Amino acid sequence: MSNAHAPAPTSRREQILKEAARLFAERGFHGVGVDEIGAAVGISGPGLYRHFAGKDAMLAELLVGISERLLAGGRMRVEEGGENPAAVLDALIDGHIDFALDDRPLITLHDRELDRLREADRKRVRQLQRQYVELWVQVVRQVHAESAESEVRAAVHAVFGLLNSTPHLGRPGSLPGRPEMARLLHRLALGAFGAVDAEAAAGAGDGAVAARRAG
Amino acid sequence: MSNAHAPAPTSRREQILKEAARLFAERGFHGVGVDEIGAAVGISGPGLYRHFAGKDAMLAELLVGISERLLAGGRMRVEEGGENPAAVLDALIDGHIDFALDDRPLITLHDRELDRLREADRKRVRQLQRQYVELWVQVVRQVHAESAESEVRAAVHAVFGLLNSTPHLGRPGSLPGRPEMARLLHRLALGAFGAVDAEAAAGAGDGAVAARRAG
DNA sequence: CCCTCAGGTTAACGACCACTAACCCGCCTG
């Protein structure tokens, strides 16, 4: 009712997409009915079909959209600070963190409901995701040159998991606020990447923290 | 028909649970029909109701089971190596990695379909999860004593995301094999924890890897 | 002033699905 903020020209489409993303993330694609999505934006049920071809089309647009934005943002950051790889990595991490903290539902959908897409859309999303990963891999390899590519790639995946973990957090209160959280996640990501090329000598069972090269 | 392998005393219940876990992880709880689950174990449709009260009961048993096993395993490891916190942490990490690598579908379900449970079951699972997290928090705080508890808790959540990222990996080939993967994940987790209490002085934009105290 | 059309509405339809009912059979026990 009292929609005080956001008098911006938020088109009906975008409004629907936002609510659909939230609902899909909360209860899963199959767990949400079109009537609920409609109700969330004040219209009811089949009125949605004036804006979208169907429920699948909403999910497809959401997933393709987020993948494109992630990749575009990543490419932008790479171009901006092209000289200093470490700075580029910092920027990539910060950009991803902003996404994870501010667009939680989308991040959730991104790696949760991908299989509900039609073949064509799924292929497109996967391609975008792969390009995004490779972007990171290249940058990380410039910072940690000694590491094998396959290990770096796995580490990038793992760090995505780390950064995207915010949606699964319990209720706040026992956790840091948003700015502290952003800085903490940044540190954790860098710490993880820094451990990629530690010598494998660190024997399991020995309690010592993995040695790091003083570089 | 020709069920050549698995003559082990794998009870029908367990067999059903295993296949149900796989299917739920692949296509989501609502995306799988009971007929499919039945077909996966060679019986068809309503035959499942001789073993389970319903589809919900299968999911509940899966999620409660995995949560209990994770917690029990964690407690065991804490007791075994009580003296040396760093060794305990190593053991916790290895145990979780084994789980993530060997029981991928369960790990996926664990943080994906929790909301599809009835109130009572959901509460139980969340309680088990919380205890598991607190177990880790205590151990990590013994290793990194200077860190604030809320930051450690967030870091534990994040490292879970890191370790659980394996299910989302594309097809193998561009990634390390299972043993290398286990060791890599171990290193990454330790690296992340090691970065929890780095002085906040590490300015963003400075590319330096977060400093670590030589302890 | 009509006419179009964007953006709604409600009603209905067809598919799917979890679950139940009713029946069946082979094995073990007494």
Add this chain to the structure above:
DNA sequence: CAGGCGGGTTAGTGGTCGTTAACCTGAGGG
């Protein structure tokens, strides 16, 4: 050999859901 019973089967049922059909309305332009 009787009979219970664990573990199946197929047919059916009620409900939900995505989608379509048919109808309505208010605003803007010629």
